Amino acid sequence: MSSNTHQVPPALAGGTRRRAAAPDPGSRGAKKRQRRFALLFLFPALLILGALVVYPIGYSIVRSFFDASGDRFVGADNYTEMLRDPATRTALRNNAVWVLVAPALVTGIGLILAVLTERLKWASAFKMVIFMPMAISFLAAGITFRLVYEQDPERGALNAAVVTVHDAFAPSSSYPGAHPRDEETLKEEKDGSYAAANVSPGKPVELGLVGVLPKALPAAAKPAHQPTGQPDALTGAVYLDFTPGGGGTSGVIDTGERGLPGMTVELVRDGKAVGTTTTADDGSFTFSGMDDGSYTVRLPEKNFAEPFNGVDWLGPSLVTPAIMAAYLWIWAGFAMVLIGAGLATLPRDVMEAARVDGASEWVIFRRITVPLLAPVLGVVFVTLVINVMKVFDLVYVIAPGPVQEEANVLAMQMWLVSFGGGTDQGLGSAVGVLLLLLVVPAMAFNIRRFRRSKP
Amino acid sequence: MTTTQAGERTALPLPPSAPTTAPRRRLASRLVALTRGGLVRVVLVAVALLWLTPTLGLLLSSLRPRELSSTTGWWKALTEPSQLTFDNYSALLNNDGMLESFWNTVLITVPTTVAIVLIAALAGYAFAWLEFPGRDWLFLVVVGLLVVPVQIGLIPIAKLFGVLGLFGTIPGVVLFHVAYGLPFAVFLLRNYFAEIPREMLEAARMDGCGEWRIFRRLVLPLGMPAIASLSIFQFLWVWNDMLVALIFSDSGSQPLTVALQSQMRQFGSNIDVISSGAFLSLVVPLIVFFAFQRHFVQGVMAGSVK
Numbered sequence: 001m002s003s004n005t006h007q008v009p010p011a012l013a014g015g016t017r018r019r020a021a022a023p024d025p026g027s028r029g030a031k032k033r034q035r036r037f038a039l040l041f042l043f044p045a046l047l048i049l050g051a052l053v054v055y056p057i058g059y060s061i062v063r064s065f066f067d068a069s070g071d072r073f074v075g076a077d078n079y080t081e082m083l084r085d086p087a088t089r090t091a092l093r094n095n096a097v098w099v100l101v102a103p104a105l106v107t108g109i110g111l112i113l114a115v116l117t118e119r120l121k122w123a124s125a126f127k128m129v130i131f132m133p134m135a136i137s138f139l140a141a142g143i144t145f146r147l148v149y150e151q152d153p154e155r156g157a158l159n160a161a162v163v164t165v166h167d168a169f170a171p172s173s174s175y176p177g178a179h180p181r182d183e184e185t186l187k188e189e190k191d192g193s194y195a196a197a198n199v200s201p202g203k204p205v206e207l208g209l210v211g212v213l214p215k216a217l218p219a220a221a222k223p224a225h226q227p228t229g230q231p232d233a234l235t236g237a238v239y240l241d242f243t244p245g246g247g248g249t250s251g252v253i254d255t256g257e258r259g260l261p262g263m264t265v266e267l268v269r270d271g272k273a274v275g276t277t278t279t280a281d282d283g284s285f286t287f288s289g290m291d292d293g294s295y296t297v298r299l300p301e302k303n304f305a306e307p308f309n310g311v312d313w314l315g316p317s318l319v320t321p322a323i324m325a326a327y328l329w330i331w332a333g334f335a336m337v338l339i340g341a342g343l344a345t346l347p348r349d350v351m352e353a354a355r356v357d358g359a360s361e362w363v364i365f366r367r368i369t370v371p372l373l374a375p376v377l378g379v380v381f382v383t384l385v386i387n388v389m390k391v392f393d394l395v396y397v398i399a400p401g402p403v404q405e406e407a408n409v410l411a412m413q414m415w416l417v418s419f420g421g422g423t424d425q426g427l428g429s430a431v432g433v434l435l436l437l438l439v440v441p442a443m444a445f446n447i448r449r450f451r452r453s454k455p
Numbered sequence: 456m457t458t459t460q461a462g463e464r465t466a467l468p469l470p471p472s473a474p475t476t477a478p479r480r481r482l483a484s485r486l487v488a489l490t491r492g493g494l495v496r497v498v499l500v501a502v503a504l505l506w507l508t509p510t511l512g513l514l515l516s517s518l519r520p521r522e523l524s525s526t527t528g529w530w531k532a533l534t535e536p537s538q539l540t541f542d543n544y545s546a547l548l549n550n551d552g553m554l555e556s557f558w559n560t561v562l563i564t565v566p567t568t569v570a571i572v573l574i575a576a577l578a579g580y581a582f583a584w585l586e587f588p589g590r591d592w593l594f595l596v597v598v599g600l601l602v603v604p605v606q607i608g609l610i611p612i613a614k615l616f617g618v619l620g621l622f623g624t625i626p627g628v629v630l631f632h633v634a635y636g637l638p639f640a641v642f643l644l645r646n647y648f649a650e651i652p653r654e655m656l657e658a659a660r661m662d663g664c665g666e667w668r669i670f671r672r673l674v675l676p677l678g679m680p681a682i683a684s685l686s687i688f689q690f691l692w693v694w695n696d697m698l699v700a701l702i703f704s705d706s707g708s709q710p711l712t713v714a715l716q717s718q719m720r721q722f723g724s725n726i727d728v729i730s731s732g733a734f735l736s737l738v739v740p741l742i743v744f745f746a747f748q749r750h751f752v753q754g755v756m757a758g759s760v761k
Binding site: 035045046059113120126131139155156392415419420429432435 | 512577578580582588595599605667696715719723730756
C-alpha cells in the first residue's frame with residue numbers, strides 16, 4: 001500500500017539497492033520533481049471530476065432551492081412538494097420496498113447458490129450461466145422480461161406455464177358463455193350454475209343450451225340422443241339447441257343438433273347433491289337407482305367459467321415484484337460469485353472438525369459458514385443497496401405506460417420531472433439531492449472500509 | 456473466477472464424506488445424504504435452465520416472423536423449427552436508424568473506455584507512487600465519489616453542455632461517462648499499482664528513469680491485468696447505458712439502447728424489431744463476457760460497493 005511511503009522514507013526503503021552514482025530519490029530535487037509529475041498526471045482526472053462530478057453536486061444542492069425555471073429562490077418548497085406529491089411519494093415508497101427486499105433476496109439466493117455449488121464438478125459452468133445476465137444491459141433484460149411477462153398465455157412464457165399448471169389441477173371449463181335460450185326449464189342460480197327443478201325418475205329431461213359456437217364444440221360431439229324414460233332412473237341429454245342450416249324448434253332436440261359432451265351434471269335433492277355424472281358424446285346422462293320424488297338437475301358453474309388466463313404480472317399490484325424478479329435474474333450471479341470467492345477462503349479445518357463432531361450441514365452453515373462470511377455478505381449487500389437505490393432502466397423498460405406510476409422509483413421520478421415529460425429542474429434537483437443523501441451512508445461505509453484496509 | 460477455482464482445488468483433498476466418519480454413519484443417513492446430493496443436482500440443473508430460458512425466449516422471438524410472434528409464443532419454434540427465419544435480422548441490417556444507432560454505441564463506448572483507462576492510469580500512478588501534499592486526503596475524496604449517483608449530474612451537466620454546445624453530441628455523452636466512470640477507475644488502478652513491489656520502482660528511479668518512462672515501461676505493463684478488467688467493465692457499463700444517452704444524445708447521436716427504448720411504446724406489435732435489436736445489443740456484451748470472463752468477474756468483484 002502506498003501509505004507506506006509516508007511512514008518509511010523512500011530513501012530508507014530502497015537503501016540496500018541504492019547506487020552511489022544515482023540521484024537520491026529522497027532528495028529535495030526528486031521530491032519537487034515528483035510533485036510536478038503528480039500535478040501533471042492528476043490534472044485530467046481532477047479537472048473532469050471537479051467540473052463534472054463535484055461541481056454538479058454543489059450546483060444541484062443550490063438549484064434544489066430554486067423554482068422550476070431557476071429564477072426564484074423558494075427555500076425548501078421543492079422538498080415539501082417532493083414529500084407531498086403523490087407520484088414522488090409512490091416513488092419513495094417503492095424505493096423503500098426495493099431497498100428492503102431486493103438486496104436481501106439477491107444476497108440470500110446468491111449465498112444459497114454459492115454454498116450448493118461449492119463442491120460441484122460443473123460449478124464453473126453453472127456459475128457462468130447464472131452470471132451471464134450481468135453482462136447484459138438493463139434494457140435488453142427488460143425487453144427479455146417483457147416477453148416473459150406477456151399477459152396472453154399464448155404468447156407470454158410465464159403465463160403459459162402458470163396456465164398449464166393451473167389447468168392440470170383445475171381443468172378449464174369446456175363451455176364458457178353457454179346458457180339456456182330462455183330460462184324456462186333451466187334457471188340461472190346465484191353462483192352461475194343452471195338448474196332444472198322438479199324432475200323425477202322416469203321422466204326424461206332435455207336441457208338445451210345456446211351460446212356455443214358450433215365450431216367450438218369438441219370434435220367428439222355426436223348428434224344429440226333423444227332420451228327415453230326408464231324406471232327408477234333419471235335420463236336426459238344436454239344438447240346445443242341450434243340447428244345448423246336453420247329451422248328447428250327451440251327447446252326440442254331437432255335432427256342435426258348435437259349433444260354437449262363432458263358436461264358435469266349434478267343431481268340435487270333438498271339442496272344437497274346426491275349424484276354427479278358427466279355427459280356422453282351424444283350429450284346423454286343417466287342417474288340410476290333413484291328413489292321416487294322431486295329432484296333438481298344442476299349444471300354447475302364450472303362448466304361455464306371463463307378460462308383461466310394467467311396472472312396480470314405487469315398490472316398495478318404485481319409490477320414491482322415482477323421487476324424485482326428480473327433484477328434478481330441479473331444480479332444473483334454477482335452475489336453468488338462474490339460469496340463463492342469468499343467461501344473458498346474459509347478455513348476448511350473448522351468445518352471438517354464440526355462435521356467430524358457430528359454437526360449437521362445446516363448447523364455448520366448457520367453457525368460457521370454464515371458468520372465467517374459476514375464481511376463478504378456485508379460488501380455484497382451494501383453494493384446491492386447502492387445499486388437498487390438508483391434502479392431506473394429496468395423499471396422504465398418493464399413497466400408498461402399505464403402502470404408506470406405504480407412502479408415509479410426515485411431515479412425514474414427524477415428523470416420524469418426534469419426531462420421526460422416535466423421540466424421542473426428545481427424539483428428534479430431536489431430528488432437528485434435526496435438520492436445523493438440516501439447513498440451517503442454507503443459513502444461513509446466505503447471510506448471507513450478503505451481506511452481500515454490500509455496497513 | 457480464478458479465485459473460486461483455486462479455492463475448489465484446495466478444497467478437494469478433503470473429500471465430501473470423510474472416510475473416517477463413514478462407518479459410524481447409519482445406512483439411512485447415508486441414503487439421505489446421497490439423495491440430497493442428487494436433489495441438489497436436480498435443483499441446480501433446474502435453476503440453470505430457468506436462468507437460460509428468458510434469453511432463449513428473446514433469441515427465438517427474434518428469429519420468428521412478426522405474424523407468428525403476435526399470435527403464439529416463442530416456444531412453438533422448439534417443436535416447429537421451420538418457423539425460424541433470419542428475416543428480422545436482414546430487416547434490421549436494412550434499417551438505417553438501427554444501424555446508425557449501433558455505430559453510435561460503438562463510437563460512444565470505445566473512446567470512453569480508452570479515455571477512462573488513460574486518465575485513470577495516470578491518476579492511479581500518481582496516487583500510488585508519487586508524493587505530494589494532501590495525497591491521501593484527495594484519494595479519500597475519490598473513494599467518496601465512488602457512490603455518487605449519476606442522477607445528481609444530469610441537470611447541471613445538461614445545462615453546462617448546453618452552453619458548451621456538447622448537448623446532443625457523442626463527445627458530450629462520452630465526457631459524461633468518463634466523469635462518472637473515473638472514481639471507480641482511479642480507485643481500482645491505484646490499488647492495483649500500489650501492489651507493485653517498491654524495489655522495482657526504486658531501482659528504476661535509481662537508474663535515472665523519469666516518471667513518464669516508469670509509468671509507460673513499468674507500471675502500465677505490470678498493471679495490465681487490472682487495466683484489462685477495468686476496460687472490460689467500463690466497456691460493458693457504457694455499452695449498456697441507457698439513462699445518460701437518453702438525456703445527452705439526440706436522434707442523430709443516440710445509441711442502440713435509446714433507439715430500442717423508443718420502440719417500446721408499441722411493444723407487442725413490433726416484437727420482430729425489438730427482439731432482434733435487443734439481441735444485437737446483447738450479443739456484443741455476451742461475446743466480451745465469454746471471451747474475457749476472468750477479467751470481467753475480477754472487474755465486477757473489484758467494483759463492488761460502487
